[in-house]
Amino acid sequence: MKTIALQQFRHDADIAAADGDRRAFIRTALGGYYGVRGATMASYANYPAARAKAAAIKWDALENLGEHLEAFESKLLDRGVKVHWATDAASARGYVLDILHRREAKLVIKSKTMTSEEIHLNDAMEQAGYDVVESDLGELIVQLNKQAPYHFVFPCMHLKRGEIKSIFDKAYGESGSDDPENLTMIARRVLRQQYLRADVGISGANFGVAETGTISITENEGNSRLTCAMPRVHVVLMGIEKIVPRLADLALLQPMLGTAGTGQLMTCYNSLYLGPKRGGEIDGPEEMHVVLLDNGRTRILADSELRDALRCIRCGACLNVCPIFKNVGGHTYGVTYQGPIGAVIEPHLRTVQEFGHLSAASSLCGACTETCPVKIDIHHHLLRNRKKAAKSKRGERAIFGAFTFLMRRPALLRWVGRAAGVIDRLARPLQGSALDPFKAWRQSRTLPSPAPSSFRDYWKSRGRR
Amino acid sequence: MSDSHAAQDTRGGTGERAAILARVREALTVPTSIHVQRDRHLAYAEHANHAEESDAVGGLLPPVGASLQSRIDRFQERSESLRSNFLTAECTSTAAGVLGRIATDSGWKRVAVHNAPLLDQIAPHLPCDRLQIGENYDREALEQCDAGITVCDALIAQTGSVLLTATSAGGRALSVLPPHHVVIATAAQLLPDLPSAFALLASTYGKSWPSFATIITGPSRTGDIERILVLGAHGPKQLTVILINQNQEQ
Numbered sequence: 001m002k003t004i005a006l007q008q009f010r011h012d013a014d015i016a017a018a019d020g021d022r023r024a025f026i027r028t029a030l031g032g033y034y035g036v037r038g039a040t041m042a043s044y045a046n047y048p049a050a051r052a053k054a055a056a057i058k059w060d061a062l063e064n065l066g067e068h069l070e071a072f073e074s075k076l077l078d079r080g081v082k083v084h085w086a087t088d089a090a091s092a093r094g095y096v097l098d099i100l101h102r103r104e105a106k107l108v109i110k111s112k113t114m115t116s117e118e119i120h121l122n123d124a125m126e127q128a129g130y131d132v133v134e135s136d137l138g139e140l141i142v143q144l145n146k147q148a149p150y151h152f153v154f155p156c157m158h159l160k161r162g163e164i165k166s167i168f169d170k171a172y173g174e175s176g177s178d179d180p181e182n183l184t185m186i187a188r189r190v191l192r193q194q195y196l197r198a199d200v201g202i203s204g205a206n207f208g209v210a211e212t213g214t215i216s217i218t219e220n221e222g223n224s225r226l227t228c229a230m231p232r233v234h235v236v237l238m239g240i241e242k243i244v245p246r247l248a249d250l251a252l253l254q255p256m257l258g259t260a261g262t263g264q265l266m267t268c269y270n271s272l273y274l275g276p277k278r279g280g281e282i283d284g285p286e287e288m289h290v291v292l293l294d295n296g297r298t299r300i301l302a303d304s305e306l307r308d309a310l311r312c313i314r315c316g317a318c319l320n321v322c323p324i325f326k327n328v329g330g331h332t333y334g335v336t337y338q339g340p341i342g343a344v345i346e347p348h349l350r351t352v353q354e355f356g357h358l359s360a361a362s363s364l365c366g367a368c369t370e371t372c373p374v375k376i377d378i379h380h381h382l383l384r385n386r387k388k389a390a391k392s393k394r395g396e397r398a399i400f401g402a403f404t405f406l407m408r409r410p411a412l413l414r415w416v417g418r419a420a421g422v423i424d425r426l427a428r429p430l431q432g433s434a435l436d437p438f439k440a441w442r443q444s445r446t447l448p449s450p451a452p453s454s455f456r457d458y459w460k461s462r463g464r465r
Numbered sequence: 466m467s468d469s470h471a472a473q474d475t476r477g478g479t480g481e482r483a484a485i486l487a488r489v490r491e492a493l494t495v496p497t498s499i500h501v502q503r504d505r506h507l508a509y510a511e512h513a514n515h516a517e518e519s520d521a522v523g524g525l526l527p528p529v530g531a532s533l534q535s536r537i538d539r540f541q542e543r544s545e546s547l548r549s550n551f552l553t554a555e556c557t558s559t560a561a562g563v564l565g566r567i568a569t570d571s572g573w574k575r576v577a578v579h580n581a582p583l584l585d586q587i588a589p590h591l592p593c594d595r596l597q598i599g600e601n602y603d604r605e606a607l608e609q610c611d612a613g614i615t616v617c618d619a620l621i622a623q624t625g626s627v628l629l630t631a632t633s634a635g636g637r638a639l640s641v642l643p644p645h646h647v648v649i650a651t652a653a654q655l656l657p658d659l660p661s662a663f664a665l666l667a668s669t670y671g672k673s674w675p676s677f678a679t680i681i682t683g684p685s686r687t688g689d690i691e692r693i694l695v696l697g698a699h700g701p702k703q704l705t706v707i708l709i710n711q712n713q714e715q
């Protein structure tokens with residue numbers, strides 16, 4: 001059965017793949033990344049062992065997740081942080097809306113958080129009448145353009161400077177040159193006042209340290225620091241799988257995230273948030289909340305193999321190396337988490353029936369697995385997802401059923417083998433036409449003609465000689 | 466924590482909390498499957514030769530020489546690639562001179578500083594106005610300043626980073642709101658690597674944490690438009706680190 005999501009995927013993929021200009025642009029944009037990342041990896045004393053260690057840390061985090069979550073919460077509560085556990089998106093949204101209501105907020109400023117995309121928080125806040133501003137440059141641009149992020153680390157990498165300039169022209173009036181420096185400075189100026197005016201700041205979390213009850217946020221622009229410094233209330237949205245056991249683990253995970261994500265040994269700001277403003281401190285929010293989100297994660301955890309994917313640190317490296325991502329683009333996936341890791345987890349975060357096709361959006365080349373800084377066996381999971389999906393597909397079941405039927409009946413098989421040449425000749429004019437049942441496949445590919453005589457006949461004639 | 470405090474919070478609390486924790490525990494009763502487990506054992510095995518836990522990480526990241534000079538060299542090298550401005554001075558008064566020249570060259574009218582003995586020896590000598598940041602400071606005024614000057618908890622040679630906290634460096638905004646952040650540090654604060662920086666945090670604040678700490682690695686930047694580097698996205702366009710190295714001749 002073709003679901004709406006699958007039809008949409010095929011439609012969008014056709015358009016994106018045919019846009020050679022945009023594809024070349026994406027390739028160029030990623031070109032610099034490969035070089036810088038390679039050099040940074042080479043500067044490690046032992047990068048393969050660093051990867052193995054990072055993988056092991058995230059395993060430890062996951063296999064003792066219950067204890068770690070309790071310890072994490074307990075430390076936060078001790079410092080006056082409010083902790084909310086949300087089983088699903090609606091619960092998380094409701095909790096945030098309650099805070100906004102209670103604090104009589106008008107303006108909400110956000111630093112990049114994919115978790116908020118996942119729970120569609122912006123829509124909910126806007127519908128409730130709040131002004132919502134994204135502060136990360138890429139997020140701001142896609143927000144103004146009324147789009148979803150194209151890539152969960154580089155949200156607007158698909159847009160060219162000219163397009164961004166016209167987005168800014170529309171939003172803020174004539175913006176002058178389309179030079180990236182000029183455009184960045186416009187965003188800087190616009191957002192400055194928003195930080196000072198905003199009532200509530202909402203951020204995500206890259207890691208949550210169980211040992212010390214600490215939120216760790218990795219960023220480059222400083223927008224997240226300002227979002228968490230200026231407003232009176234700071235709300236953190238965090239998936240439960242972001243837990244790491246010890247503070248010392250960050251000494252490895254922060255550089256691994258930077259290296260894999262953008263090629264930087266450390267991104268500009270790796271900040272730790274432990275609570276609201278303390279006595280003796282001169283600024284910071286009066287109130288801090290942490291929302292711990294499940295929303296399907298425990299379902300993935302319950303699968304003894306798939307839980308591997310919950311170790312993801314969302315560096316985006318698997319997207320950057322994926323030939324499918326580079327050809328069909330981020331929006332085609334139609335989900336929050338694009339690329340190979342999205343294709344692994346999204347069918348399970350949503351429904352396999354509707355999003356199972358994402359796991360087929362892969363060439364199984366394994367580039368993702370090879371590049372993953374925490375050694376998630378991504379393409380193994382894609383293959384396993386596919387295997388499960390195939391079992392429930394009527395078309396595939398029918399083909400393999402027919403195959404089994406034939407192989408068990410030698411006389412019939414012989415007859416079909418002889419008839420194949422005739423059928424092929426008769427059917428050839430239909431190739432790729434509307435009447436061809438394999439149209440999608442055969443439009444651009446030619447099936448070789450069956451051999452004039454079958455192997456069985458050949459073997460017989462050889463025996464007679 | 467006192468009982469009264471525990472009663473106020475939600476520990477042991479809501480239905481959703483119990484539901485999520487129960488699902489997590491239930492999920493983990495199924496052991497991780499063979500395929501994945503094999504990889505995990507490989508992962509452990511690969512770093513098994515690094516017996517000591519803390520050393521394990523130290524031995525994996527980019528190497529840093531043991532001497533102070535090699536730390537300074539590494540910090541210098543990293544600063545160049547990060548486009549931060551790294552300067553050394555023999556004593557606080559030379560540091561004040563160095564910073565005074567930057568102030569004059571950049572035409573600073575007003576700088577923001579926080580209360581710290583080291584800054585008290587330097588800031589009064591600067592050829593510009595000063596905004597002293599303290600309880601209930603004027604945020605608009607801070608935003609208008611040409612630079613924010615702070616001390617720090619440590620410098621990290623390995624990454625060319627500055628480690629600071631809300632208690633050591635004048636809160637959360639001073640080091641990110643003005644367009645130029647100046648850090649005054651001493652040679653004793655120059656740590657070799659990231660693991661030692663986290664160890665320092667734990668030993669200094671383990672019993673009483675500040676609400677905020679950050680590792681700053683270069684001036685604010687973005688590559689969001691066509692992956693082209695632009696400095697000063699939302700935070701400082703410039704980062705200057707002045708290292709006071711009183712034993713330079715040694």
Ligand code: SF4
Nearest residue numbers: 312313315316318372
């Ligand atoms: S799966 Fe691995 S490579 Fe992909 S985003 Fe997650 S951590 Fe990065």
